[in-house]
Amino acid sequence: MTYQSAISSAAQLIGGNGATWSGIDAEAVARMRLQNRFRCGIDIARYTAGIMRRDMAAYDADPAAYTQSLGCWHGFIAQQKMIAIKKHFGTTKGRYLYLSGWMIAALRSEFGPLPDQSMHEKTSVPALIEEIYTFLRQADARELGGLFRELDKARSAGNELEEQRLLKAIDNHETHVVPIIADIDAGFGNAEATYLLAKKMIEAGACAIQIENQVSDEKQCGHQDGKVTVPHEDFLAKLRAVRYAFLELGVDDGIIVARTDSLGAGLTKQFAVSKEPGDLGDQYNAFLDCEELDDISQANGDVLINRDGKLMRPKRLPSGLYQFRPGTGEDRCVLDCISSLQNGADLIWIETEKPHIAQIAGMVDRIREVVPDAKLAYNNSPSFNWTLNFRQQVYDAWGAEGRDLSTYDRAKLMSVDYDDTELGREADERIRTFQRDAAARAGIFHHLITLPTYHTAALSTDNLAREYFGDAGMLGYVKNVQREEIRQQIACVKHQNMSGSDIGDDHKEYFAGEAALKAGGANNTMNQFAA
Numbered sequence: 001m002t003y004q005s006a007i008s009s010a011a012q013l014i015g016g017n018g019a020t021w022s023g024i025d026a027e028a029v030a031r032m033r034l035q036n037r038f039r040c041g042i043d044i045a046r047y048t049a050g051i052m053r054r055d056m057a058a059y060d061a062d063p064a065a066y067t068q069s070l071g072c073w074h075g076f077i078a079q080q081k082m083i084a085i086k087k088h089f090g091t092t093k094g095r096y097l098y099l100s101g102w103m104i105a106a107l108r109s110e111f112g113p114l115p116d117q118s119m120h121e122k123t124s125v126p127a128l129i130e131e132i133y134t135f136l137r138q139a140d141a142r143e144l145g146g147l148f149r150e151l152d153k154a155r156s157a158g159n160e161l162e163e164q165r166l167l168k169a170i171d172n173h174e175t176h177v178v179p180i181i182a183d184i185d186a187g188f189g190n191a192e193a194t195y196l197l198a199k200k201m202i203e204a205g206a207c208a209i210q211i212e213n214q215v216s217d218e219k220q221c222g223h224q225d226g227k228v229t230v231p232h233e234d235f236l237a238k239l240r241a242v243r244y245a246f247l248e249l250g251v252d253d254g255i256i257v258a259r260t261d262s263l264g265a266g267l268t269k270q271f272a273v274s275k276e277p278g279d280l281g282d283q284y285n286a287f288l289d290c291e292e293l294d295d296i297s298q299a300n301g302d303v304l305i306n307r308d309g310k311l312m313r314p315k316r317l318p319s320g321l322y323q324f325r326p327g328t329g330e331d332r333c334v335l336d337c338i339s340s341l342q343n344g345a346d347l348i349w350i351e352t353e354k355p356h357i358a359q360i361a362g363m364v365d366r367i368r369e370v371v372p373d374a375k376l377a378y379n380n381s382p383s384f385n386w387t388l389n390f391r392q393q394v395y396d397a398w399g400a401e402g403r404d405l406s407t408y409d410r411a412k413l414m415s416v417d418y419d420d421t422e423l424g425r426e427a428d429e430r431i432r433t434f435q436r437d438a439a440a441r442a443g444i445f446h447h448l449i450t451l452p453t454y455h456t457a458a459l460s461t462d463n464l465a466r467e468y469f470g471d472a473g474m475l476g477y478v479k480n481v482q483r484e485e486i487r488q489q490i491a492c493v494k495h496q497n498m499s500g501s502d503i504g505d506d507h508k509e510y511f512a513g514e515a516a517l518k519a520g521g522a523n524n525t526m527n528q529f530a531a
Contacts, residue, residue: 003170006030028510031148034170035141035503038177042249044133044205048179049253052208055094056346059445060373066439069096069181069448073103073128075135077453082176083139083491092178097132098448099206101183104128106454118216122188122197129182129204138500139176145503147173181257181377181448182206186216186230187238195241202245208255209242210349210377213262213336215269227265228321231272232280232336236343243344257377258340259349262332267321271305271314280339287332288314289325334366341371347445349377355384355434356393361442368443375445378438382451388414390427398423486529496526 001009010029014021038044058065072078078097085095102116108128109120147170154162182201187194193216198209213235218228239256246254268288272281285305290312293299302313314322324332337348350363360378367374391413399405408423418424430437435447467476485493492498501519508516520526 035144041203041205045202045207045251049207052179052255053253063440067094067446069098070452071098071100071450073107075131078132079135079139097180099182100450101185118185126200126204129206133205136176179207181208184209184211186212186214191237191241194238195245198242198245202249210257212259227261228267229265231284232339239344255346257347258345260333260336261351263329266324287324287328289323290314337367338370347377354389357438364443376443377446378444380449390430394427494526494529
């Protein structure tokens, strides 16, 4: 709906209610409606699901059209990220948000900081989704409010050309609301619990839900040890639970991201049910590390399985868990991904131990032999030492080429001494192009960093604390924060405006007219930042 048609629609509504609505201004109503484009989380989920579906189709046509996101642990962080993207790139296209279960556990639990083991309140997940979209909608209202104020100034000055430019800008305004890929961990319980939580997440605005194949009550961070996977049928039941949640709420094109932790998970809690040789359960059980028994009396208290006509005893740990055969991780990952894609998942996520394109591509090639359009969301994780990994990759590649490596020590490649060497520069270039190259070669549609704003908050706070509480004193803040905010045109330097003060003033004027007591007068110190 255009700005002018929105005004006309509001005028008809007001006119139909007679003199009792005479104090309501049609243009003010139109402005408030445009500033509140999304009425609820379901509206957001439907809108953003459409964006992701179109982006996935674009990637299928051209792998250069991959997408990206950063993990955000607060609505304000997500808001500032999207404001920055619009400022620097002019559009939000291809840029999403990621909601990390790790960051919710570490930063948003009432228990205080927790490890990524699904011990935090599961209701904190939809609560953060709702918070993020509240801040993004406020960013829309703030930006449009600024355009409305400029429009009023142009009209007052009789500048018709500027008025037309601003009307066009209002009609073509791009929202800050973008897709969010939200982490539901392993579902926080059984399939019914997964379904109930998924509904809450969708109602808060999530169009894409990421779920992993670990045992829910044994869940570990993907980059920690001790991970335990579930049989495929158990995981597929949870995929169906999420799909039912999307369909029940009318988000028919919602996205499911199925994550496998099998590459680093060598344990299982239970055997799969197998009804016939070669079925999915039998394939899962075939990976179990077993020993053949000649004498059944040796199997006191053990569960035995039949493998190729032989009586086998799966190796059980003191914890009661069973282990898989060493070296089967990639095969299990491939089977996990294929079974998920064949049973309702839209994207797959393989949690790896390092950012290595050839390793990822090797698995994707096998998956695509069965599911040709398989696509990944990939964690560009801060748990990886990117500098060391890529310097080692370059070192090993050069060694294979027979190049002289005598000036490099592979065990010390993290040293600052290598920053300005040919090897260091080559490694940095590979890091720079990693997302582009992995999208082209390894089927990665979406690149995300799970915990970036956790680390940026820590780093910037450390720098400020060092300066402010040291010899620099107030200059530590002014020089390194405020002065840079002004020079880099960081919108947040006008923190009253960012918190909604101007929006509130506009509303006061709508409600009370000339009697409105507004905050943005001549004595507001934010006017110091007008220049």
